[in-house]
Amino acid sequence: MKQITLAHGGGGEEMNALINEIFSIFENNVLKEANDAAILDDLAFSTDSFVLNPIFLKDVNIGKLAVCGSVNDVLMVGAKPLYLSLALILEEGFEIEKLKIILKSIKEECNKAGVKLVCGDTKVVPKNKGDEIYINTSCIGKSIQKINTKNIKSGCSILVSRDIGAHGCAVLVERNNLEANIKSDCKSLKDEVLALLNADISIKAMRDATRGGLSAVLNEWAKLSNLELLIYEEKIPVCDEVLGVCELFGYEPYELANEGTFILCVDKKDEQKALEILKQFNANAAIIGEITANKKARVVLENAYGAKRILEAPKGELLPRIC
């Protein structure tokens, strides 16, 4: 590893290698837990930079994405998002009208998520040293229940909150000027997560399936728990439009990014209750698998005929600048 490649930003194996080899100098008990947000006494803290290209998709722009991204990370550790920071890196020549549209989306999304924008920063870089606008948001939340990935154990059930791959597909469609009726799933997950936290459910882990998609989350969970995950392939909800785009470009829907879709791990006894709650928000929510007792850190996909294959962690460039 001598130089940074686009694959280092893809959320797959190369990024994990970068984190494990280079960023490991920061090792501490909080970082080691590798949750979506840091769990700090009664606070949760997350940060994300957004380099989406193009900055405007059909129904979503980089501003909305930037709010949802950090807010959802805080929700994933069982905290209520409260405060948001906003830092912009603008390219010289960026149009003020575009900036206004993006800021309007940020404001609307902050209102929906119930977070207050409390601090900010703006930097400007010369032409060709940026790309219109890069956004960083960091979010502070107050802990309701500490959801920590280290609590995953065998026998638990795995659920997904809706059909997968919509955000990745929406970016593909936009970049390639395709005619396809696909909307990004980008949204704040506040309502569904708070509903789960307020129900009497033993939640073991939650993670939104952003870069690297479902496959990245499941493989991370397998690694962190050192257990085998068994996933029933035909239960994974994928809509026809996403399947079509995936075939066209040779992508696996499991690896496509999502921005408002999360994976949930609960006690087996609570799986139906959790599913019912998720279905109130999206009819495509599903129970897709379980944590087995097999002490092998891997993800096994079983198809409708009982045939099994390993679902590897994403690798390579995937789809750069998806978020």
Place this chain on the structure above:
Amino acid sequence: MKQITLAHGGGGEEMNALINEIFSIFENNVLKEANDAAILDDLAFSTDSFVLNPIFLKDVNIGKLAVCGSVNDVLMVGAKPLYLSLALILEEGFEIEKLKIILKSIKEECNKAGVKLVCGDTKVVPKNKGDEIYINTSCIGKSIQKINTKNIKSGCSILVSRDIGAHGCAVLVERNNLEANIKSDCKSLKDEVLALLNADISIKAMRDATRGGLSAVLNEWAKLSNLELLIYEEKIPVCDEVLGVCELFGYEPYELANEGTFILCVDKKDEQKALEILKQFNANAAIIGEITANKKARVVLENAYGAKRILEAPKGELLPRIC
């Protein structure tokens, strides 16, 4: 205002116009206070992105700068920095060896400042869509004393913690390959600020004089308090090397950026005590002026002969990518 210009990132009048005209849609009680960090119950929260060019100065690199920047902002509102986030936007092709040096500086500076790095994010952008590395840090601190700029009132004294303009000069020297013995002032201000907070001093306001330098801070204070600030020009500490570089490039030292220098406003009765504390950390600390009772939001510079002139807020491109 149709397009973003480099001046919008300069920390001067154009940036203020951008904030007042475009960012005002976010208006709320916290943002309105315009402190260096948001004051939230018992927490302080700050964010900053760093686009320094070049990324390595003589004794300081963008990594150290990124830690000090957000940590100092939290200190300025009277809080003890505790947690830091780190988000990187790396350009494809960036050398891993450079990244390692920067991360090492970040770690060292976190240790010095007593903050724990608890969450992070890495994005990669294609060549010519970034410039080696951009860094965002956000910092959470715990409030010791709430230092809020809105407490500034007439009769108070204004102090500066050391001689000004060193960081801006260090960047100029590096960019122009000059032979000049100037080191950036970049450092965490933890020790001096905690010493002030623990002394029995009535602190009205603190602000680190980063983009736009001393001049930007004083003009912001004049505006926020709607009072005239009287500054004794010959008391402002500027070292000979900085004066020399300023003459060469036609800059005012008052407008040059600092990254480890802060302006302090205290009750007149506490000015000597505050000065003594500051002098323990830097012999060039000085009392430089006072808040008058004149209800005109302006900064007046008085020279040794009693002649007065207005110190305007910085304007124009200044020195882009200073931090």
